[in-house]
Amino acid sequence: MASQFNLHVDADARLRFQLVTGNGDVLLTSTAFEDEDAAIAAIWSVREAAVKGRIIDLTGSEPENHTAD
Secondary structure (H helix, E strand, C coil): CCEEEEEECCCCCCCEEEEEECCCCCEEECEEEECCCHHHHHHHHHHHHHHHHHCCCCCCCCCCCCCCC
């Protein structure tokens, strides 16, 4: 099952979205939005960043050798 974005109303009656994996794990929860259009625009922004975004390690740790599958 593919990941999905779930749009919902929080306890303060503001819109938020969650990115949820196929097995139900929540990867992220957004900040609150005033309206649905703003929340949906943010979802599109996250989708684009996930495809084009770079990974920048700010931990200062040495990466392990990983091979791409």
